[in-house]
Amino acid sequence: MGMLMNTKGQVTVPADIRAEHGWRPGDEFEFVVIDGQVVLRAITDPRSRAEKVVRRMLGAGTANMDKTTDELMAMLRDD
Structure with a gap:
């Protein structure tokens, strides 16, 4: 193919x-x-995905404070 x-x-x-x-x-x-x-x-390596999430969250600051729990969970899952 x-x-x-x-x-x-x-x-x-x-x-x-x-x-x-x-x-x-x-x-x-x-x-x-x-x-x-x-x-x-x-x-x-499971650490690579976790590290990616942590890096993204560290840069987020308070920018995500107005998001719902569902939106935050989707962000963590890379949806």
């Missing part, structure tokens, strides 16, 4: 592959070269 890269260097991962691996928007990936082949690898 061939994929085209767009002008921004983006390639769409087919839905069946995303579903099979449980990948969701906001998940992090890296490209690694193994024996001359480029491999897309999910970053599964």
Whole structure:
């Protein structure tokens, strides 16, 4: 199955592959070269997602004080 890269260097991962691996928007990936082949690898270290949330919240200050609990939870989940 061939994929085209767009002008921004983006390639769409087919839905069946995303579903099979449980990948969701906001998940992090890296490209690694193994024996001359480029491999897309999910970053599964749970600290990376938590660190991302903490970094985002640290910069938020009081900007989120007017948000509802549901809006804050959605932000934490990357919805």
